[in-house]
Amino acid sequence: MRKISFLLVFVFSSMFSFADSGAKNSESLEMTDLQKAQTKLGATFSKIQVIDFKESAIPDLYEVNMGNGIIYYYPKKDLLFFGEIFSKSGENLTQESLQGNALELMDNLPMDSAIVIGDEDGIPLIEFTDPECHYCRNYERWLSTISDSYKIKRIIYFDTRIHVTARPKVEHIICSDDKEKAVYDMYHDITPKGGLLTCDKAESVIADHLKIAKSLGVSGTPSFFMNGKMQTGFKREPILDYLKKR
Numbered sequence: 001m002r003k004i005s006f007l008l009v010f011v012f013s014s015m016f017s018f019a020d021s022g023a024k025n026s027e028s029l030e031m032t033d034l035q036k037a038q039t040k041l042g043a044t045f046s047k048i049q050v051i052d053f054k055e056s057a058i059p060d061l062y063e064v065n066m067g068n069g070i071i072y073y074y075p076k077k078d079l080l081f082f083g084e085i086f087s088k089s090g091e092n093l094t095q096e097s098l099q100g101n102a103l104e105l106m107d108n109l110p111m112d113s114a115i116v117i118g119d120e121d122g123i124p125l126i127e128f129t130d131p132e133c134h135y136c137r138n139y140e141r142w143l144s145t146i147s148d149s150y151k152i153k154r155i156i157y158f159d160t161r162i163h164v165t166a167r168p169k170v171e172h173i174i175c176s177d178d179k180e181k182a183v184y185d186m187y188h189d190i191t192p193k194g195g196l197l198t199c200d201k202a203e204s205v206i207a208d209h210l211k212i213a214k215s216l217g218v219s220g221t222p223s224f225f226m227n228g229k230m231q232t233g234f235k236r237e238p239i240l241d242y243l244k245k246r
Contacts, residue, residue, distance in 0.1 A: 037062050037075040044078050051215045052101055057085060057093050065101055069217065070094050098217065099228070113208040115156040115173060117180040122151035123246040125239075126225040128213050129156060131170065131186040132163035133221045135234040140187040142236065150243045156183070158206060159213040159221050168196050170206060175199035 038053045041064065052065035061081070062073045072081040084094035109126070129136040143152070158170045169186040175197040176182035185192060213223075216230065224231045226242040 040075045118154040119151035122153040124153045126155045128159045128218045128223040130166040132166035136222045139234045157209040171202040172196040174202045
């Protein structure tokens with residue numbers, strides 16, 4: 001993603017600054033302007049997926065969290081800006097906001113739809129995965145090699161955007177009473193007697209998982225959230241470091 005220079009941020013600030021002379025309560029006015037800006041964004045750029053919409057560090061410029069990244073919207077001219085905003089001290093305000101959004105969303109993850117397996121009192125590890133993902137399979141096999149050293153509570157969400165053929169396997173896991181065995185079977189290509197299970201709730205659970213993945217900016221599988229930070233791809237060392245420090 002292209003970065004906006006400090007000078008450009010200063011120019012933006014100068015362009016968009018204004019003195020509010022309205023008689024309305026400032027907090028109420030901010031909410032009204034925010035709602036108007038979001039409505040106008042939806043009407044003008046209808047194909048943009050909006051996960052979160054809020055004010056940016058620059059007056060009249062709004063931050064649009066699309067799930068896989070942040071862009072900025074200037075409703076007065078119906079302009080979109082792609083880039084990152086930095087403070088004069090070098091802080092990446094865009095990345096800080098994206099990280100803050102992820103942390104807030106993680107604190108409110110809907111656990112009811114998650115597939116939770118492993119040790120109930122173990123170290124929590126949030127995973128976004130799918131049974132057709134080669135690297136996800138490698139991760140599953142690696143887990144068995146460290147099972148004696150670490151007790152892990154796996155909180156699993158499925159993301160089948162890349163491998164749509166994984167949906168029947170995901171549905172089988174969701175519909176199974178013994179989800180731990182179902183996860184093992186689906187990631188090791190073991191077809192259970194009687195075939196793959198289906199159930200009415202699977203569609204809504206899969207939709208929930210996809211919504212959560214998008215809201216957190218997950219762009220590939222496997223992805224892991226550890227200490228509020230996302231790791232995309234299966235890398236042993238960061239996972240081991242996380243487990244050792246818990």
